[in-house]
Amino acid sequence: MNLIESLLSPAGRADPFPLYAEAHRLGPVLPIADTVFVIVGYAAVNEVLRNPGFGIRTDPSSQPALELMQRSILRANPPDHGRMRSLISQVFTPRRVAALQPAIESAVDDLLDGLPAEVDFMDRFAFQLPVTVICELLGVPTSERDRFRPLASDLTAALELTDSSDEAADAAARELGEYFVRLIRDPAPDSLVSALLAARDAGDGRLSDEELLANLILLLVAGFETTTDLLGNGLAILLDQPELGSDPxxxxxxxxxxxxxxxxxxxxxxxxGLSAGGIPMPAGSDLILLLGAANRDPVRFPQPDRFDPARADNKPLSFGAGAHICLGNSLARLEAKVAFARLLDRFPTISAAGPATRRDRLVLRGYQTLPVRLSSAECSGSGGTGSQDRTSA
Structure with a gap:
């Protein structure tokens, strides 16, 4: 059984990190078949992500889910990728993201106000915060938002390393497509949808109707799917190591x-003429980049299996690098930073309230449920200030 087969097993999906450690002992680049390579070293993964000679495989597909993704910046190669990304970047700017901080803080506080003492963190907070933020940006009405969690989960199953078709993913692609067609017809003023429509209608031909639809769906799904998992994974770590540190x-x-x-x-x-980690990569070679393994490369990160918020020069590859770096990575980081600081300021003591369940995925790693028990500053007898020993909001 090769590394990928092991990772795709139930045990590998549940806990890939021992397999990553074993892979690192074998080297940064591992051939697993003719012209198929698994890249696990940080430097080699970073090299591939930043080299424009490596692109995305875009085989024609009759599956609606895969076809949808291939029309978006997620699965596009030059020159289409640069054309679409430059247009989207004009409306999804760093300034626009930075200006969202007060709204994110308000959304976090509203959600914290509504949390009971025992709660499924994934359902009541980790999903609700990012979906609120991205739907506000897109102009999606509040009443429509809860429908997107199962649809996004079904759609992103198409990203897993399997060759089989996924009927649920295809159904989700069709339903999301139908929804955004309606949203495009009647966009909210000052939303990302209306801004992208204005850019599309500028007449320069840089975004087709199909590309507009696919990228709006991508912005929605990517806008909360990975952030939801980031929040859940972070809180699970805090349950075992309850120290945020001085810098959220x-x-x-x-x-x-x-x-x-x-x-x-x-x-x-x-x-x-391409290579990765000093190993030649013939044209047409498939490369599987294990971002999670690169982030635990002992050559790059001393004691990689130790969680250390004070780690120096910490530059994980979780959102990619180079031309395809996640467009919303700064928004995800901002949401998580605000969320953890204010969560622990409000609830200095957080403990498990039952067994958590992981999503049965390899590519997108997160929790399905994470039941926790929350104790406020008042309950802990700190008079509302005890959390300052743990974090600065």
């Missing part, structure tokens, strides 16, 4: 490194 942003970076919401991505060698 550094804590978030270590969560991304230690238990990345995205564990795997893929590339194809689009030309001859």
């Amino acid at each position: 942003a550094a804590f978030v970076e270590e969560v991304l490194r230690y238990d990345s919401p995205v564990q795997v991505t893929t590339r194809i060698a689009r030309a001859d």
Whole structure:
């Protein structure tokens, strides 16, 4: 059984980290078949992600889910990728993201106000926060938002490393497509949808109707799917190691490194003369990049299996790198930073209230349920200030 087969087993999906450690002992680049390579070393993964000679495999597909993704920036190669991304970046700017902090803080506080003493963190907070933020940006009405969690979960199953078709993913693609067609017809003023429509209608031909639809769906799904998992993975770590540290942003970076919401991505060698980690990659070679393994490379990160929010020079590859780096990575980081700081300020003591359940996935790693018990500052007898020993909001 090769590394990928082991990772796709039930035990590998549940806990891939021992397999990553074993892979690192074998080297940064592991051939598993003719012109198929698994890349586990941090430097080699980073090299491939940043080299424009490596691209995305875009075989024609009759599956609606895969066809949808291939029309978006997620699965596009140059020149289409740059054309679409530059247009989307004009409306999804760093300034626009930074300006969201007060709204994110307000959304976090509203959610915390409504949490009971015992709660499924995934259902009542980890999903609700990012879906609220991205739906506000897209102009999706509040009454429509809960429908997206199962649809996103079904759709992203198509990203897993399997060759079988997924009827649920295809059904989700069709339903999301129908929804956004209606949203495009009547967009909310000052939303990302209306901004992208204005950019599309500028007449320069940089975004087709099909591409607009696919990228809006991607913005929705990616806008909360990985952030939901980031929040859940981070809180699970806090249950075992209840110290946020003095810098919530550094804590978030270590969560991304230690238990990345995205564990795997893929590339194809689009030309001859390419290499990864010093190993030649013939044109047409398939590369499986284990982001989660790269983030635990002992060459790059001393004591990689130790969670350390004070880790120096911490630059995980969880959101990718290079031209395909996740467009919403700064938004996800901002949401998580605000959420953890305010969560622990409000509830200094958080403990497990029952067994958690992981999603049965390899590529996107997160929790399905995470029941916790919350104790407020008042209940802990700190008079509302005890959490300052643990975090600065």
